Amino acid sequence: MSSMLLEVPSISWMEWIAALLAAMIVGIGKAGIKGIDAIVVTILALLFGSKASTGILVPMLIVGDVFAVVYYHRHAQWKYFWQLLPWMVTGILLGVWFGKDLPENIFQLGLAAIILITVALLFWMSKRKVTRVPTHWSFGGAFGLAAGFTTMVGNLAGAFANVFFLAMQLPKNAFVGTGAWLFLFINVFKLPFHIFVWHTITRESILIDLKLFPGIVAGLGIGILLMNRIDEVVFRRLILILTAIGAVLILFR
Numbered sequence: 001m002s003s004m005l006l007e008v009p010s011i012s013w014m015e016w017i018a019a020l021l022a023a024m025i026v027g028i029g030k031a032g033i034k035g036i037d038a039i040v041v042t043i044l045a046l047l048f049g050s051k052a053s054t055g056i057l058v059p060m061l062i063v064g065d066v067f068a069v070v071y072y073h074r075h076a077q078w079k080y081f082w083q084l085l086p087w088m089v090t091g092i093l094l095g096v097w098f099g100k101d102l103p104e105n106i107f108q109l110g111l112a113a114i115i116l117i118t119v120a121l122l123f124w125m126s127k128r129k130v131t132r133v134p135t136h137w138s139f140g141g142a143f144g145l146a147a148g149f150t151t152m153v154g155n156l157a158g159a160f161a162n163v164f165f166l167a168m169q170l171p172k173n174a175f176v177g178t179g180a181w182l183f184l185f186i187n188v189f190k191l192p193f194h195i196f197v198w199h200t201i202t203r204e205s206i207l208i209d210l211k212l213f214p215g216i217v218a219g220l221g222i223g224i225l226l227m228n229r230i231d232e233v234v235f236r237r238l239i240l241i242l243t244a245i246g247a248v249l250i251l252f253r
Contacts, residue, residue, distance in 0.1 A: 011047055011048075015047050018043055018047060019043070019044065019047055019208075019212055019215075020212060020214070020215040021215070022039075022040045022043040022044050022047075022215070023060060023212035023213070023214075023215030023216045023219065024215040024216070024218050024219035024222070025039055025040050025043075026040055026057075026060050026061065026064050026215075026216050026219060027064055027067075027215065027216040027217065027218060027219020027220040027221075027222070027223060028219040028220075028223040028226070029064070029219075029223070030065060030067060030068045030180075030216075030219075030220065030223065031064075031067070031068065031071075031219070031220050031222070031223020031226075031227060032068075032072070032172070032176040032223055032224075032226075032227040033223050033227065033238070033242075034158060034162045034175075034176075034179070034239050034242065034243070035158065035159070035162055035238070035239045035240075035241070035243040035245070035246055036242050036246065037155065037156060037158040037246065038156060038158075038159070038245075038246030038247070038249045039246065039249060040057065040155075041053070041057065041154055041155055041156060042249050044056060044057055048208075050154075051198070051200060052200060052205070054153075054154065054155055054194065054198075054200055055194045055198070055200025055201040055202070055205045056200075056205045056208050056209060057155050058155065058187055058190055058191065058194055058201065059201065059205075059206065060209055060216055061155065061183065061187045062184070062187045062188060062191075063213065063216050064216055064219075064220065065180060065183050065184035066184065068176065068177075068179075068180035068183075068184070069180045069181055069184050071180075071224070072173060072176045072177035072180050073177060073180065073181065074177065075173040075174045075176065075177030075178070076174070076178045076180070076181050077170065077174050077177075077178050078178075080140075080164075080165065080168055080170070081178055081181055081182050083137075083140040083144070084140055084143065084144040084147065084161070084164065085144070085182065085185065085186075086144070087140065087141045087142075087143075087144025087145050087147075087148060088144045088145075088147050088148035088151070088157070088182070088186055089148060089189065090144075090145060090148060091144060091146065091147060091148020091149040091150075091151070091152070092149070092151065092152045092186070092189065092190060093148075094145070094148070094149050094152075095148065095149040095150070095151070095153045096152055096193045096197055096198075109251065112247045112248065112251035116244060116247045116248075119163065119240055119243055119244045119247070134167055134168075139164075139167070140164065143160045143161070143163065143164040144164075146160045147160035147161050148186070151186060151187075151190065152190060152193070157183070157186070158183075158243075158246075159243050159246055159247065161179055161182065161183075162239055162243050163243065165179065166236060166239060166240065171232060172227070172230070172232050172235045175235075175239075176227070
């Protein structure tokens with residue numbers, strides 16, 4: 001495992017363009033347009049390999065998280081941060097020890113099915129104008145565990161966090177601000193496991209991240225422009241649609 005990134009083949013300039021596009025999408029997502037992380041995961045996995053790409057992506061996510069915290073920190077609702085954080089940390093620890101041995105096809109099928117079912121439920125709640133939000137601790141616990149496990153195994157926690165925050169009916173800026181703090185903590189927490197346990201973050205992966213940094217910055221700028229032009233209703237519908245598309249991409253990755 002420690003030599004995994006050393007075995008990644010050189011990629012063509014067309015593939016570097018695709019990698020820069022993925023970096024731009026990371027920036028757009030961290031600026032507030034949620035639900036598109038599955039697209040990034042898919043592109044990087046195709047270019048660098050499934051496991052190696054997780055180590056390449058984590059530092060990219062942290063760069064975006066730092067920006068998002070600086071820009072949206074005032075809008076965080078800490079109640080929901082603490083409701084998810086302990087469960088996500090537990091899910092990450094489970095992912096470290098068990099995720100690497102989980103058959104990928106079973107993981108993808110289960111993840112996609114859960115996301116699609118939950119998104120369908122939220123669409124139904126929106127159509128019926130259901131305003132009651134889940135209050136039992138088990139709701140946050142289930143989504144936190146799933147988010148923690150999937151963020152360690154495939155950097156795909158966004159789908160579960162998105163659905164949880166939508167179910168809580170958070171306003172647009174509170175949605176982004178709370179998620180910014182949550183994922184900054186979670187992604188930094190994952191670093192030692194990628195470096196010392198899975199050995200997916202190495203000198204080679206960091207050099208790749210440095211080359212992709214301009215794409216993240218460009219995406220952050222685009223994302224801010226889009227966020228300033230999207231109202232609350234359109235924002236919620238967009239997140240649901242993008243999350244559902246992401247689940248389908250995971251299924252067929």
